[in-house]
Amino acid sequence: MIIFEDVCKTFQLERGKKVSAVQCLSLVVASGEVFGCIGPNGAGKSTTIKLLLDLIRPDSGTITINSLPSRDNASRARVGYLPENPCQYDFLTAHEYLAYSGNLSGLSSSIIAERSSLLLEKLKLSQAANRRISGYSKGMQQRTAIAAALIHNPDLVVLDEPMSGLDPLGRKLIFDLIAELKEQGKTVFISSHVLTDIERLCDRVGIIVQGRLCHEGQVSDLTMPLEELFLQVVADTGLDEVK
């Protein structure tokens, strides 16, 4: 379970200016739930994820993962993370990169071999697995980053824009993979602009606008398409300047 309690984060900009990226965020994501975090560009989705993973610290408020404070390294041992802009050691092959990622999680060589061939197969990377990542297409790099996030079979999977750079075939692969994580009872926190995928995959959705959680609810309770609700919520805030 993830709990955000009254979390705020402000970034200091040049000449004394500030941006309130996350404002008084309180949110609970239950274990086994697939939660979709959506919002306009610059709304605070990636900042929320970075706070959850302790990549940045809040100014105030607390965040816990399975009852452990997110500041505690142990809280992230069973977490898989796909950053918005994955940065991989691209002189490695996908095979080597997954072995490296698995080693960081303390996996044995035999588990790494087993998990990496399973993921490479699922993500249609088996044939390219011994080529350097630097020669991969954008979609292949994205799929490699997703494989690395899942190498240790995490219980909580945090995906920041998982469909970024993927063609329809790649999108379907990732869609099916997330659906499988859901069936396995994993907790999944996804940020995405692909609202049709969010609507089909997620149990619950939160809409963030300019750092505030402006709407939260079960997808099964939606009375209109998610895209329509999204546009309405953003218009209601009056903060609809395109960033």
Ligand SMILES: Nc1ncnc2c1ncn2[C@@H]1O[C@H](COP(=O)(O)OP(=O)(O)OP(=O)(O)O)[C@@H](O)[C@H]1O
């Ligand atoms: N390191 C930083 N320094 C200064 N401002 C930042 C920093 N990181 C984020 N911001 C600002 O915080 C706000 C929220 O950014 P964030 O990246 O969380 O938005 P987002 O919802 O993920 O956007 P997108 O959908 O475009 O990826 C934006 O105004 C952004 O410019």
